Amino acid sequence: MTTEAPLAFRPLYQQVKERLLNRLIDGTWPPGMWLPSEHQLAQEMNVSQGTIRKALDALTAEHLLVRAQGRGTFVAEAEDRRILFRFLRLTADDDSRQFPESSVASLRQRASDAGQRGKLKLDKGDRVWLIERTRELAGRPVVFEQICLPVALFPGLDQIEPIPNNVYALYASRFGLTVGRVTEKLKAILASETDVAELRCDVGTPLLQIDRIAYSLRGTPVEWRISRCLTDEFHYLSEL
């Protein structure tokens, strides 16, 4: 007589969802591509249309797919308005939503320090890219941020000129990495000397600091970003 293992039960639609997700991860279905119809997928995977639907709906809820009645299902693109503002919570106080202009101040490669290795789950000896840039809203510098990326995931990044405004679209199109999830930790801090120069504010100005880690579809961290934001005329919007 053996002790019964708890034996995990995995619903069929979850297995289907995983198989579909793998095709997104490995680039079989790149951003923008139209998927086969529900009927075709159901036939191909030998499950009912309802089961396919449940998997597609789940991926749609995670913003990885977009569905349109009468047209079909396609892979979400980082250029979409919906995606653009999903991770950009900073808004003018009058709620006029606009996408910020960016200007890169520097891009260089460095050996990773302990903090970066902890945030990005790197090993000793791994190298990182460091990007510094300021972002303008309403013609005014509002955000100064430092972006840290593993060189292993972004080879030859320094040969891309210029670094575009929307870096997540770049990650997807040039490096096959789709950002699927982000966690942000917010604090209030005082402007440092560097901040003062970049944001043209006074020493001691309170700034909103956003400490963000972005995860790929595989669930691995791909970007660590620290943003310092002027919030005299802007705010960070959170809906719960």
Place this chain on the structure above:
Amino acid sequence: MTTEAPLAFRPLYQQVKERLLNRLIDGTWPPGMWLPSEHQLAQEMNVSQGTIRKALDALTAEHLLVRAQGRGTFVAEAEDRRILFRFLRLTADDDSRQFPESSVASLRQRASDAGQRGKLKLDKGDRVWLIERTRELAGRPVVFEQICLPVALFPGLDQIEPIPNNVYALYASRFGLTVGRVTEKLKAILASETDVAELRCDVGTPLLQIDRIAYSLRGTPVEWRISRCLTDEFHYLSEL
């Protein structure tokens, strides 16, 4: 011959969802109550079990219901751990989640000013309650907040002694108002004289200010709250 109106199409499961939601709003099914089984509801409303399920699942996704396989479906309670931390995004930097202790400094009634009427959609002449309190995390004052409530929605609030730590549970149990949604606008500010006294910090300390409006199940604003938080050892967590 008449011109055809565009005629909005409303799926059956949405109508069912609305009927169920109304029973939550009017108190037919108060927090904690067990609902009839899917089979019973389907019979009662003359729709299939699948349609009932879709409506129940939607309400569950909005955290208004809780479902448990083998046991049934019941109305979510504001005392639940899940609900407690849903609206409490402030966490210690070491991620040890704990619920803050609160001490009410004052509770008074006032005529509403223009700002309060705008936030809470009140009319001229409507009165409001004003609560001031500080909240402690890890035995240390961390949040100082002002809560503004329409007197019309919370009659006799000043006779409740003491005002409990979890006010949303109080709103539900004593005034039949369930908070279903919240929007928060975050800024970085400098500590004022009042903040300094309440939070035992220095003048000029940067604080995270949270401007929150809470909405009832009906979608009407029921609470306006401004919280000022020390973020030297704490942060606001946002997951996107």
Place this chain on the structure above:
DNA sequence: CAGTGGTCTAGACCACATA
């Protein structure tokens, strides 16, 4: 054991987009 929610199927029909 009976009763609950959770999964899965098969098929019909509806709303919508495109050609």
Place this chain on the structure above:
DNA sequence: ATGTGGTCTAGACCACTGG
């Protein structure tokens, strides 16, 4: 007219809970 996703149904079976 055709093909897509969206809705709705009816029924079978599975997993879980509690008496």
